[in-house]
Amino acid sequence: VILVVSLNPALDVTHHVDGVDWAGVNRPGQVRAAPGGKGLNVARTLHARGAEVMLVGLAGGIAGAAIRSGLRASGVAARLTEIEACTRRTFAVVDTRRGEVAMFNEPGPEVTSGEYSRFLAAYKEALTACTTVVLSGSLPGGLASDTYAGLIRIAASGGVPAILDTSGDALRRGRGGQPARVQPNHAARAQAVGRDGAWSSPPDRSAVLGHAAELRNRGALAVVVSMAADGLLAVTADGTWHAAAPPVDGNPTGAGDAVVAALAQGLTGGWSWPERLREAAALGSATAAAPGAGEFLDEDLARARVGVQVTDLEHALCPSFR
């Protein structure tokens, strides 16, 4: 069983409106609402792929109730610790006429120490049945920035390797716990090493490699950097690889979480790094190709698997990758 930790889930609501009246009444033609946040996306992708998955985390208030209900409907096993404060929502208004998207991101809840203690008990109990733990997304208010480090330490003491996908302080401090894998996403990576967060486009791969090495020096056993359409870069004890799928048009939302899901399956299954990266890049690409956030079609995945190029950068012929 893969254990997914989501401490700050969200209820994601999207309205499609053909020409928004920003000072009047709108009747959205299309409405989507689903439990979201990076951890929930990872758990749902794993569940859709037939992997055994258990979700733990924090949820409260009426948005928390909505998330619990949505998870029940999707069949993802979840044990969310109840909190007093209300779980956050995100609200996206897609103006299909103007081609604009307005996002409204509510602040996350404040978590009390008593609530976090109850979560910790549930986390420890769930860990006993799990082979891998994935820690995804931001931290809600009230939790220390080294929270992930503590959770990774607890997992490690039980022999369970961890994949961390977060950003900012939560990533910087999260690595103190000697995680088995750090999986910073595109925008997060530069923050984690305390440098200017802006990427050149396409990113400078030698700079990425340097930063990934720095993350490893700070305690990560392996670093996988997701560079959106420019693929994945993995710096590990076994070697350094680049994996990229052919470019696709679609909706990149959730593609990074699909990458994490595939990496978790590869870690659980004992796949080699090139195998993990091929599947992760393919699943990320198939997810980006589907119109719905976090969805993918089996045919897109099959096509992407064939198209992925995995390059061993330590033995590459192309010097630009060195």
Add this chain to the structure above:
Amino acid sequence: VILVVSLNPALDVTHHVDGVDWAGVNRPGQVRAAPGGKGLNVARTLHARGAEVMLVGLAGGIAGAAIRSGLRASGVAARLTEIEACTRRTFAVVDTRRGEVAMFNEPGPEVTSGEYSRFLAAYKEALTACTTVVLSGSLPGGLASDTYAGLIRIAASGGVPAILDTSGDALRRGRGGQPARVQPNHAARAQAVGRDGAWSSPPDRSAVLGHAAELRNRGALAVVVSMAADGLLAVTADGTWHAAAPPVDGNPTGAGDAVVAALAQGLTGGWSWPERLREAAALGSATAAAPGAGEFLDEDLARARVGVQVTDLEHALCPSFR
């Protein structure tokens, strides 16, 4: 116990943003989310006033789960029949810098005949313990426009009087059931008699009286027309009255539902029409005076009670009211 029927509740979410970026990411400074729809407002107001209330209706999907959770937290006794389709949400984005409000109203769910049958069983069971029934708000998809007429007939056969507060076809056809009271709101009233829905401002009271009489001819025992700041007009078998509170600044959302709540208490308690109208106008005014939708302060209510003018239009000295 006052039974409140809400067949098409909503989850109402409001974001306050200081200067909205309609093509970017916004972080609302203030977020409100609560179960809404007219019936839920009535039930909550009755509960806040210490009246015994039971809510029945339909709710489904993740918004339905959020509504159930919010009702539990508010302490309102509710028995909502589960439906497959998702209960609607409303999203209000208040731009505090520009003074504009954008509303996003999701379409209501489609209700199946099996689901409505299950609701009917719950309704009939709840009726046995109730003295008054309030039917509030719009009908969701899949229900016939004479749905309220049927529910009013069932209540009448058990000796339970009904107050109906709805609009459009649901009101026009709802009256076929010989309701004890029809309480069309301001905008709804003119629609109900098949005329142009637009009010002159201030409304022409003799025209309102004529329309109310027409509604009574079609089966309503009494008609109370809520004219916002212009007060209430009641046409009943006992007489015709006008009641108005002094004007207030605030948030008129939910004031009409507060009027209905007070009328239901008056009907249950056997108050005279002037007593009912005084309390209804006062509670509506106190609700309009409070900043939060559907909230009121006891001190505002006490002040409004003193300020309400109730005029007997059949014996009025002022001929303009005749």
